[in-house]
Amino acid sequence: MVDHNDFSSPQKQPAAIVIDGTYNNLSVARSLIRKGIKVYVLCDASEPVRYSRGVTWLRMSDGGSPASWEKFLLGPESDYLGGAALLACSDPAIKLISQNSEALSRKFLIEEGDPATRLCLLDKLQTYYRAREAGVPTVDFALVDSAAQLSELTSKFRFPFILKPLYSPDSARLGGKFLMARNESELLALKDRLATGIKTVAMEFVPGGDDLLCSYYCYMDERGEPIVEFTKRLLRRSPIHTGSACYHISDWNPEAAELGRKFFKHVKLRGIGNIEFKRDLRDGRLKVIEANARFTLGDPLLVASGVDLAWITYARLTDQPVIPTQDYRKDLVFWLPAEDLRTFWQLRSRGEITLFDWLRSVSRARVLPYFSWKDPAPSLYCNAQRALRLVEMCRARLLGKSIDFRLPGVQAGKNS
Secondary structure, eight states: OOOOTTTOOOOOOOOOEESSOSSSHHHHHHHHTTOOOOEEOOOOOOOGGGGGGGGEOOOOOTTTOOHHHHHHHHGGGGGGGGTEEEEESHHHHHHHHHTHHHHHHTEEEESSSSSSHHHHHBHHHHHHHHHHHTOOOOOOEEEOOOOOGGGGGGGTTTSSEEEEEEEEHHHHHTTOEOOOOSSSSHHHTTGGGTTTOOEEEEOOOOOGGGEEEEEEEEOTTTSOOOEEEEEEEEEESSSSTEEEEEEEEEEHHHHHHHHHHHHHHHOOEEEEEEEEEEEETTTTEEEEEESSSOOTTTTTHHHHHHHHHHHHHHHHHHTTOOOOOOOOOOOOOEHHHHHHHHHHHHHTTSSSSOHHHHHHHHHHEEEEESSSOOOHHHHHHHHHHHHHHHHHHHHHTTTTOOOOOOOTTTTTTTTO
């Protein structure tokens, strides 16, 4: 391993700089470290990946923000890291790299593909337009850039429908990945959220449970052909209908693969692609929810199944041979215990699951977001933070104070 302060000494392979993310950045870092690659991370000070064995956290004066990462990468302070591969694990990271691709490419290796395409997929409206152009099913949608336009939607869409930020990094300002309106009164209550000028996309909500969701992953080569393809389905999200996936299952869904391949060929994607669908039981079709051109929160499941997108990306950037993955492990379960426990209580209160059914499902789990016998520190840190947060919440309740309890490790704007 190369010392943080002696990057210029001889080494076999270029380093990698993993930018932002939550447990997907940990998955990417571990994959590359197993290959003997020096890994640096640019992330918030609260992220468990900074405690991972073999990882060097690049400390910023503000604790870690997109602005500080941009200044660092573009400035002379990062010159000793020249030649490293930049790997994006969040939408803000994609935005940072894509908007500065010309300058960054003079110092670093950046992921292949047109930066404009990656930025296009951050724009939900453009994603849906491109899907329609490709002949991939979507729900009805419309741009909403002012609170006054909300009332017009009642004559256009069926309830319920949702509002998503046009640009994913605005999720924190909006108050979540999306907001749902089940009726006209709930719709009017959302007007205050748009007063800050956040542009959103209104789209019909596909009814049904979270088990109707599925995803397609690929890595497209310079000819626009997939080097590897992978699909997974969901069983539960936390919280239900609105949160991040907390129970994933690897499978092979040829319908999702065909639609995903069709979409990414149409947008001329190069590199990593991920597109999420939901089955609309009203017409039986899979419909686009969102698309990404980066490592997502499902990455630990892909790696455990035998699809290592981090290594494929790194190998492509460093001109190393990549053997196309023809098969991978199916029916493997990736489980987020704390988040799924919250979902269990929600579903149980609605009479949609029993304790026995939940325990039977979690007994199948083989992949966890942070835990590793060989690298226990990230999991220990995450659990310690959650325990402290739980104590803080209990203390606040005893004192009659309200507190926003959020599980460390999953942040707004980073989920997918």
